Amino acid sequence: FKLFNPDSPISSFLSNALDFIVLNILAILCALPIVTAGASYSALAGVMTAYALEQTPIRARDFFARFRAVFLRATLSWSILLAISILFLINIRIIEGMPSSLRLVFVSGVLFVSLCVLLTAAVLFPMLSFTTQKNLPVLWKSAFLIGIAKLPLTLSMAVIQAVPLLLLLILPRTFLLLSPVWVIFWFSLAAFFCAKISGRWYAK
Numbered sequence: 282f283k284l285f286n287p288d289s290p291i292s293s294f295l296s297n298a299l300d301f302i303v304l305n306i307l308a309i310l311c312a313l314p315i316v317t318a319g320a321s322y323s324a325l326a327g328v329m330t331a332y333a334l335e336q337t338p339i340r341a342r343d344f345f346a347r348f349r350a351v352f353l354r355a356t357l358s359w360s361i362l363l364a365i366s367i368l369f370l371i372n373i374r375i376i377e378g379m380p381s382s383l384r385l386v387f388v389s390g391v392l393f394v395s396l397c398v399l400l401t402a403a404v405l406f407p408m409l410s411f412t413t414q415k416n417l418p419v420l421w422k423s424a425f426l427i428g429i430a431k432l433p434l435t436l437s438m439a440v441i442q443a444v445p446l447l448l449l450l451i452l453p454r455t456f457l458l459l460s461p462v463w464v465i466f467w468f469s470l471a472a473f474f475c476a477k478i479s480g481r482w483y484a485k
Contacts, residue, residue, distance in 0.1 A: 298466075300339035304328060305469040307344055317352075319359025319406055324348035326472045327410025333476035351409045357417060358405060365398055400428030403439040407475065431479065438475045 304325060312321035324347035331337035369391065376387045405424035414420055428435045445463055448456040 297339075301466050301469040301473070303341065304339055304344060305466050306464070307341060308468050309464060311348060316356060316360065319362070320348055320352045320355035322468070322472070323351045323355040323406040323409045325468060326407035326475065327351075329469060329472035330407060330410070330476035333473055334481065347410050354415060354417065354420070355406060355409050358409070358420070361417075362398070362402055369395055397425065397428075399439045399443070400432070400435045401425040403435055403442055403475070404428045404431075404479070407472075407479075434478050438478055441471050441474055444471070 308321045308325040311324070312318040324344050327347040328337075328339060328344050331343070332339050337343075372387075372391050376384055376391065379387060401421060401424045404427045405420060408424055408427075409420065412420070414423075445456065445467065448459070
């Protein structure tokens with residue numbers, strides 16, 4: 282009967298797994314308008330960081346409280362990130378038509394800038410959930426400096442967060458096969474791993 286004991290390891294694991302699933306589904310639903318994806322991930326990262334560092338219970342109301350608190354800053358930051366992504370794709374198209382002697386130089390430059398943006402974004406959205414700072418340039422600068430200073434840990438965070446996107450771009454069939462994984466628990470689990478790697482940086 283230990284299975285039904287609320288203090289047993291199995292019950293604790295099942296309870297935590299259910300919390301991860303519920304929070305994952307909430308984050309996906311709140312991100313569906315696309316433009317709100319930044320606020321949704323920021324709130325998710327905040328809840329999972331509090332859980333990973335302080336064993337704070339995972340509660341839906343905490344997610345929505347953080348979502349409301351970061352909505353404007355995270356949405357503006359996400360919109361900027363989307364604009365940068367569009368510029369990246371346009372530049373890649375332009376570079377494809379360049380002579381081979383110039384192509385390598387421009388590709389290297391675009392990839393370097395993209396890496397800087399990726400590292401910044403990996404820190405920025407979780408950080409938004411722990412600060413009341415409203416000045417976006419200051420927030421982006423802080424996230425960029427942390428992203429560079431904490432390499433290669435921030436690179437591992439960026440890779441973890443970008444796994445679904447990378448699979449979608451490189452192996453779309455595999456991405457579709459793993460759709461249940463994304464829907465059920467991936468984003469909560471990714472936020473948890475990132476919090477374990479670096480939560481104390483932005484929680485401060």
